[in-house]
Amino acid sequence: MNTGATPLLQIDTLVKRFGALSATDHASLQVHKGEVHALIGPNGAGKTTLIHQISGALQPDSGRLLLNGADITRLPMHARVKRGLARSYQITNVFLRLSVQDNLALALQAVAGSSMRFWRPVHTETQRMQAAADVAARVGLQAQLQRTAGALSHAEQRQLEVGLALASRPQLLVLDEPLAGMGPDESQRMVALLQSLRAETTLLLVEHDMDAVFQLADTISVLVAGRVIASGQPDAIRQSDDVKRAYLGDEALPEAHP
Numbered sequence: 001m002n003t004g005a006t007p008l009l010q011i012d013t014l015v016k017r018f019g020a021l022s023a024t025d026h027a028s029l030q031v032h033k034g035e036v037h038a039l040i041g042p043n044g045a046g047k048t049t050l051i052h053q054i055s056g057a058l059q060p061d062s063g064r065l066l067l068n069g070a071d072i073t074r075l076p077m078h079a080r081v082k083r084g085l086a087r088s089y090q091i092t093n094v095f096l097r098l099s100v101q102d103n104l105a106l107a108l109q110a111v112a113g114s115s116m117r118f119w120r121p122v123h124t125e126t127q128r129m130q131a132a133a134d135v136a137a138r139v140g141l142q143a144q145l146q147r148t149a150g151a152l153s154h155a156e157q158r159q160l161e162v163g164l165a166l167a168s169r170p171q172l173l174v175l176d177e178p179l180a181g182m183g184p185d186e187s188q189r190m191v192a193l194l195q196s197l198r199a200e201t202t203l204l205l206v207e208h209d210m211d212a213v214f215q216l217a218d219t220i221s222v223l224v225a226g227r228v229i230a231s232g233q234p235d236a237i238r239q240s241d242d243v244k245r246a247y248l249g250d251e252a253l254p255e256a257h258p
């Protein structure tokens with residue numbers, strides 16, 4: 001979705017080397033406000049490495065990252081979160097012994113006191129617990145409020161992670177394989193949840209499930225050997241010879257639905 005406006009996120013000729021390997025090799029792409037943008041590519045293409053640089057977990061060797069036109073290349077992770085960038089981590093920021101509500105209340109507390117926008121203004125413990133319940137409902141966990149996170153199914157834990165990332169009301173939510181390890185029904189539920197987030201945040205996701213990617217994404221960027229070889233609407237990506245070549249022997253791209 002290119003509106004001609006300043007991109008929400010601009011990745012400009014980013015380079016990240018591990019020894020002799022360029023895991024990110026002058027990668028450039030733009031994520032526009034309001035879109036669901038999927039980053040795909042064969043195994044080892046450099047998707048995770050790129051996501052780490054966007055979140056601030058890894059520093060690029062050269063190139064720039066701009067959020068709303070401002071250079072964030074050297075900003076630490078927490079400063080990026082303050083500017084509206086959130087990344088959903090797999091399990092690592094879920095407290096397995098705490099309830100769903102307490103996990104979300106802690107995430108809300110973590111953003112309180114900063115200049116971030118809240119799910120709703122949270123001043124008291126009661127308000128914080130209510131706000132946590134609201135976020136739980138947002139990600140489909142309203143019936144699981146009092147369950148400990150460790151007792152949730154894998155898919156429910158992934159929903160909770162999305163909720164934790166939503167606590168800071170991000171402008172850009174970065175998701176690393178949100179459907180990993182899910183069965184078909186669970187995947188469909190997560191796809192529906194991600195669809196429903198469109199109105200409130202821009203999504204950048206790395207995902208191997210091509211059916212889901214082609215169902216969800218407005219824009220797909222294809223990374224091969226650290227380079228973005230194509231970026232565009234799903235139909236253009238599906239028809240691109242470069243992309244077909246890159247996927248030979250790997251995951252097949254789904255056929256267009258009539």
Ligand SMILES: Nc1ncnc2c1ncn2[C@@H]1O[C@H](COP(=O)(O)OP(=O)(O)OP(=O)(O)O)[C@@H](O)[C@H]1O
Pocket residue numbers: 018021023041042043044045046047048049050
């Ligand atoms: N910390 C590291 N040190 C050395 N090499 C690394 C490191 N992290 C990643 N790599 C290498 O960089 C390349 C890109 O890896 P990356 O994990 O980013 O790819 P990916 O597209 O996310 O792969 P997958 O789809 O299999 O998860 C790979 O060749 C990988 O072995």
